[in-house]
Amino acid sequence: xxxxxxxxxxxxxxxxxxxxxxxxxxxxxxxxxxxxxxxxxxxxxxxxxxxxxxxxxxxxxxxxxxxxxxxxxxxxxxxxxxxxxxxxxxxxxxxxxxxxxxxxxxxxxxxxxxxxxxxxxxxxxxxxxxxxxxxxxxxxxxxxxxxxxxxxxxxxxxxxxxxxxxxxxxxxxxxxxxxxxxxxxxxxxxxxxxxxxxxxxxxxxxxxxxxxxxxxxxxxxxxxxxxxxxxxxxxxxxxxxxxxxxxxxxxxxxxxxxxxx
Numbered sequence: 001x002x003x004x005x006x007x008x009x010x011x012x013x014x015x016x017x018x019x020x021x022x023x024x025x026x027x028x029x030x031x032x033x034x035x036x037x038x039x040x041x042x043x044x045x046x047x048x049x050x051x052x053x054x055x056x057x058x059x060x061x062x063x064x065x066x067x068x069x070x071x072x073x074x075x076x077x078x079x080x081x082x083x084x085x086x087x088x089x090x091x092x093x094x095x096x097x098x099x100x101x102x103x104x105x106x107x108x109x110x111x112x113x114x115x116x117x118x119x120x121x122x123x124x125x126x127x128x129x130x131x132x133x134x135x136x137x138x139x140x141x142x143x144x145x146x147x148x149x150x151x152x153x154x155x156x157x158x159x160x161x162x163x164x165x166x167x168x169x170x171x172x173x174x175x176x177x178x179x180x181x182x183x184x185x186x187x188x189x190x191x192x193x194x195x196x197x198x199x200x201x202x203x204x205x206x207x208x209x210x211x212x213x214x215x216x217x218x219x220x221x222x223x224x225x226x227x228x229x230x231x232x233x234x235x236x237x238x239x240x241x242x243x244x245x246x247x248x249x250x251x252x253x254x255x256x257x258x259x260x261x
Contacts, residue, residue: 003123004095004148004171007046008206008227017223019260020174020208022049022099022232024067026076028244030084035249036239037084041092043256046228047172047208048092049126050085052078052100059128063233066240078104078113082120089121097124097150097171105138114141124148124171132165139168150174155195159202166203174230175199176211196225216261231259 011018021040025033040048053071085096105113125142132151139149148171153162165173177192199207209222210230222229238255242248
């Protein structure tokens with residue numbers, strides 16, 4: 001059983017909404033990213049998505065785009081993100097999912113990446129722009145090293161592709177509640193509940209719902225339908241606001257504890 005499967009089994013057994021948090025590695029720099037990951041773990045994040053900065057983050061809104069720019073300016077690369085995870089893996093209880101666009105991974109080399117990710121202790125990989133029907137080879141390389149392949153699903157994903165993602169994916173499925181780029185919102189998107197129901201009908205994998213979640217009431221609402229809520233842009237905004245403040249990790253921990261409340 002993978003670490004992610006065990007985490008979602010525990011979430012379901014506890015009858016509570018799980019919390020998946022996203023941060024961009026290297027924002028504001030890798031050393032402070034280490035402090036942020038520790039803070040997220042202390043605050044009770046069930047899964048931490050560690051974003052690999054990429055120069056063309058087309059699916060991301062301005063908050064995460066700016067975070068990516070700061071991370072690239074600090075010299076962060078895919079290799080250094082994997083080194084960061086390797087250094088912290090033994091300290092963290094949360095599942096660790098590497099979140100990346102395809103280009104950095106393909107430039108690294110698929111086999112070399114899979115080997116390095118396994119050695120670092122990565123639990124799952126989500127490649128944002130890798131089509132499900134072209135992911136077979138990549139999934140095989142990860143699966144052979146006991147790393148989960150996580151697929152991203154949207155309201156426009158067909159029922160056939162939902163079934164394909166449920167069959168080929170593992171760990172959990174990441175469902176976005178609306179179309180467009182990432183960014184916090186005041187309310188959960190209309191149709192989010194129906195989207196989760198569609199995904200549940202496609203297969204048994206746990207469902208984490210994201211895009212726009214920023215408050216405890218959002219997490220509570222999402223928990224009525226999905227196994228976990230994903231918080232990204234709102235958390236990255238906290239990091240941006242705290243900047244290089246000595247209280248950065250404390251601010252992050254406080255925010256995530258508030259979400260869990």
